[in-house]
Amino acid sequence: xxxxxxxxxxxxxxxxxxxxxxxxxxxxxxxxxxxxxxxxxxxxxxxxxxxxxxxxxxxxxxxxxxxxxxxxxxxxxxxxxxxxxxxxxxxxxxxxxxxxxxxxxxxxxxxx
Amino acid sequence: xxxxxxxxxxxxxxxxxxxxxxxxxxxxxxxxxxxxxxxxxxxxxxxxxxxxxxxxxxxxxxxxxxxxxxxxxxxxxxxxxxxxxxxxxxxxxxxxxxxxxxxxxxxxxxxxxx
Numbered sequence: 724x725x726x727x728x729x730x731x732x733x734x735x736x737x738x739x740x741x742x743x744x745x746x747x748x749x750x751x752x753x754x755x756x757x758x759x760x761x762x763x764x765x766x767x768x769x770x771x772x773x774x775x776x777x778x779x780x781x782x783x784x785x786x787x788x789x790x791x792x793x794x795x796x797x798x799x800x801x802x803x804x805x806x807x808x809x810x811x812x813x814x815x816x817x818x819x820x821x822x823x824x825x826x827x828x829x830x831x832x833x834x835x
Numbered sequence: 836x837x838x839x840x841x842x843x844x845x846x847x848x849x850x851x852x853x854x855x856x857x858x859x860x861x862x863x864x865x866x867x868x869x870x871x872x873x874x875x876x877x878x879x880x881x882x883x884x885x886x887x888x889x890x891x892x893x894x895x896x897x898x899x900x901x902x903x904x905x906x907x908x909x910x911x912x913x914x915x916x917x918x919x920x921x922x923x924x925x926x927x928x929x930x931x932x933x934x935x936x937x938x939x940x941x942x943x944x945x946x947x948x949x
Contacts, residue, residue, distance in 0.1 A: 727877075756935045764921060766878075766939035771932070779932035814877050816935070822868060823935050826877030 725749045727817050727827035730797075735833045736805045744830045745797040748817030754778065755798050756816040756823065757790060766814075772798065805834045841924055841940030848914055849948050856922060856943040857908040864926030867900050867907040868937065872921045881922075882909070914947050921945070 728747040736742045748755050757769040771778040772792040783790070787806075792798040802809055812829040841858045848854060858867075866885055870878035882893050884900035884907060891898055897910045907924055921944050925937040 754935055758937075764923075764942040766923070766925075766937070768936050768938075771935050778934070779936055781932075781936075816877070818935060822866070822880060822883045823937060824880045826879070828875070828877055 725825065727815055727825050728797075729813075729815050729827035729830050731830060732828070733831045733833070735835065737835055738807060739804050742802045742805050742809070742832055742834075744800045744813050744815075744832070746800070746815030746817075746827060747797045748815070749825055752817035752819045752825070754818045755792050756818075757798075757800050758814045758816065758826075760812045760814060760829070762811070769800070769813075802832075805832075807834050810834045839924060839926060839938055839940040841943055843943060844941065845944040845946070847946045847948065850915060852914055854911040854914055854918070854945060855908060856924075857906060858924035858926075858940045859906045860926055860938075861905070862926070862928075863904040864938075865904075865929035866927040867898070868925040868927065869896075869898050869907070869909045870923045870925060872923065872942075873919075878923060911945075914945075916947050916949055919945055919947050 730745045753774050755772040759767045768782040770780045770783045770790050775792050787803045790800045812831050814826050814829045816826040839858050839860050869881045872878045882898040887904050888902050889900040895912045921942045923942050924940040
């Protein structure tokens with residue numbers, strides 16, 4: 724079936740440690756999006772890619788967050804020196820055309 | 836930043852009742868979307884609206900794109916227990932790099948009592 728895959732499902736990090744999250748978009752989808760959902764259920768757009776190129780990165784906290792989508796590899800979202808407020812569920816979504824229909828199951832990051 | 840105000844925050848209803856929720860925005864959107872999220876999962880797209888005044892149905896769900904383009908509502912008729920979840924509205928601007936860059940409402944938590 725068509726599914727966006729995200730790994731790991733859960734991630735626990737001590738404050739200051741690095742966290743790396745992965746997303747495998749649906750085959751054939753050229754757009755990838757990352758969203759952050761914090762405790763109050765609010766979704767925040769982080770970054771989007773068109774193939775391996777950054778499409779829009781206006782939501783990224785640039786000091787510690789970075790993301791890549793390289794050919795033939797899962798996309799990744801990396802947080803250097805995690806902070807307590809980075810605790811959230813991080814969702815990846817992919818699309819080819821049309822509306823954002825396919826979200827992954829999310830990675831739950833807990834920073835202690 | 837952009838804000839979507841979604842109400843109500845939560846609803847507790849009996850099975851069989853109709854449900855209505857809405858979103859208002861300070862900005863004009865070109866697309867309104869409605870999603871449902873269940874525990875431990877990502878949001879699932881329910882309905883997409885593209886034109887002011889558009890009324891679209893998907894089974895027991897009906898959504899409308901407000902004429903001012905600053906609001907939208909979602910109705911669920913004859914609710915059933917599996918309607919339980921969090922419903923989100925989302926708006927999208929047109930053009931440039933806005934594709935897929937959604938502004939979400941705060942969500943409406945729906946509980947349905949059998």
